Amino acid sequence: DGGITQSPKYLFRKEGQNVTLSCEQNLNHDAMYWYRQDPGQGLRLIYYSQIVNDFQKGDIAEGYSVSREKKESFPLTVTSAQKNPTAFYLCASSKLQNSNQPQHFGDGTRLSIL
Amino acid sequence: AQSVSQHNHHVILSEAASLELGCNYSYGGTVNLFWYVQYPGQHLQLLLKYFSGDPLVKGIKGFEAEFIKSKFSFNLRKPSVQWSDTAEYFCAVNLYGGSQGNLIFGKGTKLSVKP
Numbered sequence: 404d405g406g407i408t409q410s411p412k413y414l415f416r417k418e419g420q421n422v423t424l425s426c427e428q429n430l431n432h433d434a435m436y437w438y439r440q441d442p443g444q445g446l447r448l449i450y451y452s453q454i455v456n457d458f459q460k461g462d463i464a465e466g467y468s469v470s471r472e473k474k475e476s477f478p479l480t481v482t483s484a485q486k487n488p489t490a491f492y493l494c495a496s497s498k499l500q501n502s503n504q505p506q507h508f509g510d511g512t513r514l515s516i517l
Numbered sequence: 518a519q520s521v522s523q524h525n526h527h528v529i530l531s532e533a534a535s536l537e538l539g540c541n542y543s544y545g546g547t548v549n550l551f552w553y554v555q556y557p558g559q560h561l562q563l564l565l566k567y568f569s570g571d572p573l574v575k576g577i578k579g580f581e582a583e584f585i586k587s588k589f590s591f592n593l594r595k596p597s598v599q600w601s602d603t604a605e606y607f608c609a610v611n612l613y614g615g616s617q618g619n620l621i622f623g624k625g626t627k628l629s630v631k632p
Contacts, residue, residue: 443624445607506563508560
């Protein structure tokens with residue numbers, strides 16, 4: 404079955420540490436996205452990428468970084484500069500052709516601070 | 518700035534009750550509209566979408582939504598809910614022909630259905 408795989412499911416970060424969340428898709432989608440979900444806040448876009456080796460900041464990019472070296476992969480690094488990293492992180496992908504294409508989501512990674 | 522408002526944070530219904538979840542948006546121009554659902558422990562998935570044509574859209578599991586352009590609304594409805602509809606529902610909007618990176622989500626509505 405095609406889909407999006409996020410790992411790990413749970414992640415703990417120590418103060419001052421960078422951590423990387425993995426996102427892999429086998430849907431052959433061009434576009435990939437990272438969202439942060441906080442209770443009562445909905446989904447907020449961190450970064451997105453429409454093509455390999457290119458990505459754009461979303462609404463809350465500060466303290467995060469991404470790379471897109473392969474079409475299938477879009478890892479997110481939560482840096483020590485992100486002062487409030489505890490959240491549920493969702494990765495998504497979509498076909499690029501039209502803005503009406505729905506996004507497909509992974510199961511998420513829950514990040515907590517030790 | 519563009520925004521999406523979902524009026525209810527938490528809705529509690531008994532089985533067989535009718536459901537209507539409100540969604541209003543502020544966007545200049547033609548829009549694409551989506552409803553996503555997140556069942557407990559599952560990933561977010563598409564419930565239905567509208568981008569053109571008949572403003573009454575039917576989705577999975579008996580859900581439907583009506584796009585009313587004059588009211589900037591895209592309310593989700595179901596005539597008779599089941600316990601299995603317990604989930605969080607998100608409305609999302611972007612500009613027709615625009616970037617997928619500009620998909621704006623509402624804050625979500627939690628639906629609890631009592632058996």
